Amino acid sequence: MKMIGDRSTRLIVLRGNSGSGKSALAAAIRSNRPRGIAIIGQDNLRRTILHLPDKKPSLTAEYIDLSAHFALKNGLNVVIEGILYNEIYGSMLRRLISAHEGVTRCYRYRLSFEETLKRHATKPDAADFGEIEMRQWWREEDALTGVNETIIGPEKTLAETTKAVIADCGWEPLTTPI
Secondary structure, three states, X not given: OOOEOXXXXXXXXXXXXXXXXXXXXXXXXXXXXXOOEEEEEHHHHHHHHHOOOOOOOOHHHHHHHHHHHHHHHOOOEEEEEEOOOHHHHHHHHHHHHHHEXXXXXXXXXXXXXXXXXXXXXXXXXXXXXXXXXXXXXXXXXXXXXXXXXXXXXXXXXXXXXXXXXXXXXXXXXXXXXX
């Protein structure tokens, strides 16, 4: 297996149901680092760039993999965020995680459906889809098999979660976010 990145790079995988806070956490992580974090958002690649359904075989999984390889190869840290269903993205994520030479951390939001609806309502794009679509996408449990994922529950604030991820990655927190 060809290794990617180096000992200084970080690979962070953020998974969870729609509306749970993955994109907000990715943005908060980036705002707490000087530079050099590529955010690879499943929704952006799948819905905006490729305009494809979320099913196997997945061109989106290939595109995420390609994007992560490119960024890590060029010394960037990577945050991959999305629903990232195990059955569609699991194989790609496991390969990427095992090939990464640097620090890798994986997180999964575990929230009630009601909590995700509440969080979704605060998003700027909340009118783009609602409860009906979110129920179709909902997974009560979708662990990434074979990978140690840290669970993020409803009791954790965005600030607390950001601080924990920064520490887990071995980074010093900035005194004032950028």
